Amino acid sequence: YSTCHWCHVMERESFEDEEVARLLNQHFVAVKVDREERPDIDTVYMNVCQGMTGHGGWPLTIIMTPDKKPFFAATYIPKYDRRGLSGMMTLLPRIAQIWQDDRPSCYGIGDRISDWLIEASLPAGNRAEIKAGVFDEAFQYLTRVYDSEYGGFGSAPKFPTPHNLYFLLRYWYYTGEELALEMVEQTLKSMYKGGIYDHIGFGFARYSTDRAWLVPHFEKMLYDNALLAVAFVETYQATGNEFYADVAREIFTYVMREMTSPEGGFYSAQDADSEGEEGKFYVWTAAEIMEVLGEFKGMEFCSFYGIAPEGNFEGKSIPNLLGTELSDDERRQLEPVRLRLFNHRSKRIAPFKDDKILLSWNGFMIAALALGGRVLDEPSYIEKARTALTFIETRMRVGDRYMLRYRQGEAANPALAEDYAALVWGLLEVYRSTLNPAYLQKALEVNSEMINLFWDEVQSGLYYYGKDSEELLINPKEVYDGSIPSPNSLAARNLVWLGRLTGDQATTRLAELILKAFSEPVSQHPWAHTHFLLAAMTDHFAGKDIVIAGDRHEEQTRDMISVLNQVFRPDITLVLKTSQDELVGELVPFGKEMKKVDDRVTAYICEGFSCREPVFSAEQLCEAVESSPGES
Template sequence: MSRNQLANETSPYLLQHKDNPVHWRAWNASSLAEARSQNKPILLSVGYAACHWCHVMAHESFEDEATAAVINEHFIPIKVDREERPDVDQIYMNALHALGQQGGWPLTMFLTPSAEPFWGGTYFPKQAKWGRPGFIDVVRQIARIHDKEGGKVTSNASALMQVLREASIASRSAEQLTPELLDTAANRLLSVMDPLNGGISGAPKFPQGSLLELLWRAGARTGNDRFREIVLTTLERICSGGIYDHLGGGFARYSVDEHWLAPHFEKMLYDNAQLVYLLSEAYVTTRNDLFRIRIEETIGWLTREMTTPQGAFAASLDADSEGEEGRFYVWDAREIESVLGAVDYELFASAYDVSKSGNWEGKVILNRLRSTALFDQELEDRLAHMRGKLLDAREARPRPDLDDKILADWNGLMISALARAAEVFDRRDWLSKAEEAFHFITESMTRDGRLGHAWRQGRLGTPGLASDYANVIKASLELYRVTQTREYLTTAQAFEEIFYYYQWDKEEGGYFLTASDTDDLIVRPKSAADDAVPNANGIMACNLIELWHLSGNETYRDRADEILETFTGQILKNAFASTSLLNAFDFRINARQLVILADTEAEIFSNVMRQTTSFNLVLLRPGESEELGPTHPASGKTQLEPGKPTAYLCEGETCSLPLTEIEPLLRLLR
């Protein structure tokens, strides 16, 4: 029997804590009302199912009877899954930053009975060590201060609430965004990149998709090869390092070292989505088979391990198994030799950096960082056979836990990536996966036309967040481009209307993270900053620009412009924190429209998107029932000859001469 109130929750993270002696509640109106009625402070603990240090703190403190007794006596303890309630997490993480502390999970915050933060931290050991106080001592001290020194609590809470309110108000600027800012930001970013290993210099190293996209766009815009070279170096090293699972496919969250060797072993859906998309774009330009293989293997992992019975995609795989981080993934050289035999072992060890002493804390993390280039096909086939044997052997190990909740925003990212990969590689099976997941979201995660955020075991959670709408609309537009099925465009437009109604800031501009009828938060967050995923306002600005070009409806353009104007102050203050908005600005001023006129199914431009980047390119295929609007620069243009497809590439108010062959068109696109 559960010892607290979490047993009826659906979040795998909350269910991990249902048997703790801590009397956990979930974040809801009832729990918050209980704190107010009893005038007891709240101990808020935020984490997620795949979080290693969350597990450590749980085992050390939350499973400890003595610690739990102190918590239960003095606090209303509330446990939050940050993936299920990223709005709650964002508010209190901002409060932690305002206290001058570095963020991370578990997030441990102490709140007044009215849920206003007054102090906090991240991981606390059970007993004082590493310069950190012991958690039970912290709990006792905070309880004493709350009861005996209420003035300090009130002062801290008031100051933090002021910061939180100000953080939700966009700092518009008298200055305007300029094309020069894009180049300045890209050059500054280039200067802090690691020329040997890729990524930002130093450790830890995160994939950071929006930053890489900014550099990729700069290369296309300026013709400076250094921008694309650093992106390709980064992707090659990520694809070769231990951050990639060379046996099962898929990328881990980040690397703790500067070489991409030793990962933090959790696998998150959103990282893999962003990398599949970027690798698809990189492949279009380079035809590097390393990128193709990693995409195929990662989608194989997605299919095998992350696809739910509903056809959508699970959130994450844990870093831990058998109580140890990475245990499922690391090897001992003797294990590998026993599986492969002596002859194959020597070949495999040479290719994958295997040694008796190990390459990380005495263990072996498989990697190919010694050379990122592929071997000849015969050798690669032999190595693939060996990897298959090791994968079979690994399957006998206790597996990391799967967090199988379905998040609309992360699924949107992966649907977009699958659609783009399907387009690049002409894979109908990948496109079918994307469409199946999309239909689940629009059918089972939608109520009265409104998206929900999280689904598990037949239960739909809180109303959709800005990230849900932005990424699902992006997925709709990707599917529309690839399939030219009108339903996807109309779905994107319908969600945009609902999103605008419930989450647009009608006073300041931009989108709030939460809907207007969300009633359990102390402030309504709105942000320009990217996190592990691109900011919703940046993604949505791109969506609106594309919708404007596709429909000719200038309302979409005006809303995109207002987003950029709303957050200009934040962008100018810290461009690196808002690269998704810079990418949207690049799209706004440098968008190109490829208009293809054809009245036959077998036409020469059918695979043009497999041979050119999709960034900043809008594909329009007007037919008899969908003519271009009168203000479109290609309006009135026709096919040169009946039955002969004709293309126009338009930028701004002008279009190219009509093109009837693909090579001249590709030269223009490149």
């Protein structure tokens, strides 16, 4: 993919090299695939690589028979043998000779790998409900691998994995376990302090090469910044600490400045390299800081941000706040200094920007902006989310099908299950932020289209690619939550929420089926499915369904909505029933008879199959929703 550092290295060493090219063209048909444009192909053959070698990653190298059955798999391959790795100049002639002399063995390996793939994709036997103890197991595992000094989970390299934090926030909310919230806060604060965060231009890099989050792999991905923005906004809701709100605003500033197309969609990524060097755009010397800021301000900035003569990355320094505690006032006072450095840095040759617009990642960013807009009271964020939805509808839909990617006026490649599920999530968050039923209606329509295209009518769950798409060796049903949530995790959560919001029994039944379809792998390894657990928790614990009968222009209506936006209440659904809007009654039949009482703005709160007495003020509503969450 375009921002993959080692992909570029292999490209320079081998694919652009005449000697390697001659060998490739003599014996092989070389096909290069952008994994972000064809994640279906990548998913199938990455499973192959992991099964054959025990590991995976990019660049991914597969050699297969003409009928697409793989018999060799690797990741990065140098041109010449190096550090125990066989090089292209050794491997290519050797494999070509085996193909010439013993072709049946290549086909045999390909057949065995294909059979293994098919067997591995068969559904698990146990289809029971996910028990509450699974949530405890996931929490206990995360506590065991938690880095109490620097936050995050496991050792280097460290990835953000925001859905672990979403799960911990909800575990804290439902159980009162303070350690869960502590783990979230320590992780977010440590990541922000480290060099993985761009303290000059904002936004997070993809991962850290060390446990302290100091030295990142410098590429910036849209999905990381979208999903982390959600984590910071939700943690602000949970704690009221303005620090988290400030970081979320900075992420949104970065995305709107650097990653937004003129048409309103969001670009995919920024490269790690510039001028052929990884991180060159982002690192500084103390002398350069002094030259821009002057000696006094320069020394102060270097002291705060760890800029030292010896450097912390290849002789230069990545700005970071490790070992530094900045007060809110100090951060504000440093803002003019940061701007001067940002303007100076802007004169450098910038890293390559991948201007593909991917549907799934745009769905994540739409969800993040909509959530941020309502919680932080920033209407411009919600407007950006709505503009992106319009872009998707007008530019990324061809006939009756959404496309996976858009670039330079062309939409291409049928969208996959993750694209549809991410779009539904974005629509649900925009609905929640605007309470405009047209977005709920659209979410239901896109969800229905997703079910028609991807649903397994026999075993339940979503296949990776659609019934109308190119057929690969297998059509997997992904549930593992890796760097992004899996299609089935996203869909399960959407189905639970849509069932709750509308009361539609068919949607609720689909939610039950998808939760049971994957209960065995999720229950066996819950820590590998933390986004899926969000759906299971919402289904397991009793939530509150709230209908506000009132018009938008009424102050009491706005106050009630504001009260619900400010606090972290992941178990609440909200519907606004105005006197003018008949669509709400069609989409949410159970609220049809919920009307103003004595012409006053009225809030109805239903929980556990029964409704309470209505309330008439924001204060009463706040008191009602603050009762402890309980089990269904």
